[in-house]
Amino acid sequence: MPADSTPCPECGAAISGGREGCQAQMDALNARARSDVRYASTARLAFDTYCMQHPATYCVSAKSYAAHLMGLCCGVDFAGNPVIYTALQRWLNGSKALTKPPVPPERGSMTVRDVAAATTPQTYAQAVQHWAATVWADYQSQHALAHDWIAAALAADR
Numbered sequence: 001m002p003a004d005s006t007p008c009p010e011c012g013a014a015i016s017g018g019r020e021g022c023q024a025q026m027d028a029l030n031a032r033a034r035s036d037v038r039y040a041s042t043a044r045l046a047f048d049t050y051c052m053q054h055p056a057t058y059c060v061s062a063k064s065y066a067a068h069l070m071g072l073c074c075g076v077d078f079a080g081n082p083v084i085y086t087a088l089q090r091w092l093n094g095s096k097a098l099t100k101p102p103v104p105p106e107r108g109s110m111t112v113r114d115v116a117a118a119t120t121p122q123t124y125a126q127a128v129q130h131w132a133a134t135v136w137a138d139y140q141s142q143h144a145l146a147h148d149w150i151a152a153a154l155a156a157d158r
């Protein structure tokens, strides 16, 4: 760990600049996905993963929490099925009485730092998949809830 590294308070990554430095790495990954199509296929999964690892920033409301939890679930358990992404977006646009579950204290053993270290589109995609899986595993207590919400979104879409 470099001497000037302060761990990000949300994901624990040792990154210069702490929470802000961590955000800068995610912003850089998003920018690369927008400018280089070879990195775009896992952009949605990477962002939902980052959001569920940083819920104090991205999951303040129950609706945003549900959006990223369902997004991560779709990315990991449903191979990023675009039909589900579309259905959940539409479902969340309506008025919903959702209750935000408690955030688990551990949220993945990998961080944006591990993913940013990948230097090719292939290794990057693999790293994102692995990163998403470790975060999703720590949300195990909410897997059933996420699947229920996705089922409701798909039912409403019919």
Ligand SMILES: [Zn+2]
Pocket (backbone or CB within 6 Å): 008, 009, 010, 011, 012, 013, 019, 022, 023, 054
């Ligand atoms: Zn972080």
